[in-house]
Amino acid sequence: MGSVLDKAGITAAALALVSRKGYDGLTMAALAKSLGVAPSALYNHVGSKDDVLKLVEEDLMSQVDSSGFGTLPWEDAVRKWAYSYRDIFSAHTPLISVIAVLPVTDAPQTLAMYEAVTEGFLRAGFPEDRIIPCIVALEAYIFGAAFDATAPADIFDSGKLAESTPHFTAAMQSLGPVNYPSDLAFSMGLDALVAGFGALRGG
Amino acid sequence: MGSVLDKAGITAAALALVSRKGYDGLTMAALAKSLGVAPSALYNHVGSKDDVLKLVEEDLMSQVDSSGFGTLPWEDAVRKWAYSYRDIFSAHTPLISVIAVLPVTDAPQTLAMYEAVTEGFLRAGFPEDRIIPCIVALEAYIFGAAFDATAPADIFDSGKLAESTPHFTAAMQSLGPVNYPSDLAFSMGLDALVAGFGALRGG
DNA sequence: AGGGATAAATGAATGGCATTCATTTATAGC
DNA sequence: GCTATAAATGAATGCCATTCATTTATCCCT
Structure with a gap:
């Protein structure tokens, strides 16, 4: 039929x-x-409904841009990949709780992405046994940042409790008109991770 | 009554x-x-039920250990705080989706934690306008890592698709008996963030 | 061409869930 | 002791994922 x-x-x-x-x-x-x-x-x-979410996840994973790992210097490839990954899942944060714990078995698109990224790390000179931990750490950061990207702008408004948190409130005000610096924060953290991990490369 | x-x-x-x-x-x-x-x-x-979750969150936030910021060098204080934060929320990942988007207004314990951390960064010599972005980035990393910590050990088992992902599969095998390196990854990423952010401190 | 197996769609039913509301109960203040 | 009010009740609502017996249509084999 x-x-x-x-x-x-x-x-x-x-x-x-x-x-x-x-x-x-x-x-x-x-x-x-x-x-x-x-x-x-x-x-x-x-x-089940979880199966539907897995189907959606696979589709999104295939949209994550790992293409830089063939062509760009490692630093730029990682950045491109990380931004694309975060941007896609910012719009799908309810999936993160599911994905983060989901076995990758039978998820071809997801595996294909890991393969591309691993290959890029290898080509850049990383020791084989450091690659997975680096990817896991980067992914954790990306998933966390995806939540941030959807947070309301006034999430850090201390309200009437402002007097009891003077340093925090002042630090917030020093940011100027932007009161939730999700993009600046993402870029700063990504720079730190790229710099720190980049140092692991062998000759 | x-x-x-x-x-x-x-x-x-x-x-x-x-x-x-x-x-x-x-x-x-x-x-x-x-x-x-x-x-x-x-x-x-x-x-609402969300209110109950907020109450639970506040209680957990009060358990996050920010005490190092008074006594330890900045690097050690951040590490202690980050580990404690991650360990607590690993057992409460369903809260993360709620917290990450939750305004901090009227959440005294949460604000108290931010205040303590901000003060620690100030004392360590950070420019005021870099502190919030650093905290936001660290928090994103911590939340993402909390999900990792609850993932099943075989989450990266590529199964029958192993042949089509040779580099990834080899990288996995190079880890030896441990097949999900959540703790190693957390420590590596945290080191990178601490090193990268530490460099922002002024004289 | 026909008939039996099978894959797919249906509609009704189930049990769990958060939440609402009219009503009752008990307490505190005057 | 009376009244206003805060708190607890139990029944009802509407939404949800999921199950199952039944029906419908297609494919394959003879």
């Missing part, structure tokens, strides 16, 4: 739904409706 | 429930039951 539904279609519909209604709007019922089908029909193709 | 319930009691009960049953077990019904009360009674004291 030729089915109306398949994983590619479900993935595309889920992505479209998320971009229209956000992750709160991504329910099995709404997803089914957008595909013109009963909710229970989805379960012939995915085992 | 002297009430059986108050915010301190709700917070304590929520923490106990989480440590017994995990965050899946933290439902308004279960929380009410553990307090010997009807679920609807909770709504006289908190506006």
Whole structure:
């Protein structure tokens, strides 16, 4: 029986739904409706809602830009990769809790990204046994920064408690009109990680 | 009417429930039951379940160890703070998605932590306008690493796709028996951040 | 061409969830 | 002792993911 539904279609519909209604709007019922089908029909193709999230994750991973590792100096390639990774997942933070703990087995796009990055590190002269820890640390930073990027601008407003936190409040004010420096912070931390890890390269 | 319930009691009960049953077990019904009360009674004291999570967060924040900033050299104080912060939130990752986006207004413990850290950075000679970005970057790293710490050991098992990811698979094997180097990665990244940010200090 | 296996879609039902609300209960202040 | 008010109750609501028995349509084999 030729089915109306398949994983590619479900993935595309889920992505479209998320971009229209956000992750709160991504329910099995709404997803089914957008595909013109009963909710229970989805379960012939995915085992659970978490499976749908995995499909979405795989699609997003394939959009992360690892292309710099073939062409650019290592520092620039890492930066390009990290910015692209963060920008993509800033719009999909609800996935992070799922991904971060999700085995990579049977996730070809995700594995392909790791392979490209690992190869780039090898070519840059990293000792083999330092590469995975570097990637893990960078990923942790990227995921954390993705949350920051979606935070409200006034997240650090100390309000009526300002008097009891004078140094913090002054440090906030010294930033000027920008009161949540998520982009500056990301760039500073990334510079530090790139510099620190870059020193691990052998001749 | 002297009430059986108050915010301190709700917070304590929520923490106990989480440590017994995990965050899946933290439902308004279960929380009410553990307090010997009807679920609807909770709504006289908190506006929503998110409010309960905020109470828990505040309690956890007060446990983060910022004490090193008074006594230790800046590098050691940051490390101590970061490890304590990560260890606490590793056991509470479902809070991270909430916290990361939560305004700090009316969160005295959280603000107190920021104040202590800011003061430590000032004492160490940081320019005032660099402190908040450094803290934001460190926090992003810590939150991301907290997710890592709970990941299953075989998260990077490439399975049957191993042949198509030779460099990644080899890099994994070079780690030896440990196949998810969350602690090594955390320490390496933290070293890089501490070194990179430390260089921002003025005379 | 026909018939049986099978993949896919349906609709109804289930159980859990946060939250609301009208009502009752008990306390504190005058 | 009366009244205003804070707090607790229990029933109801609406949303959610998921299950299952049943129906529908297609493919393959003879």
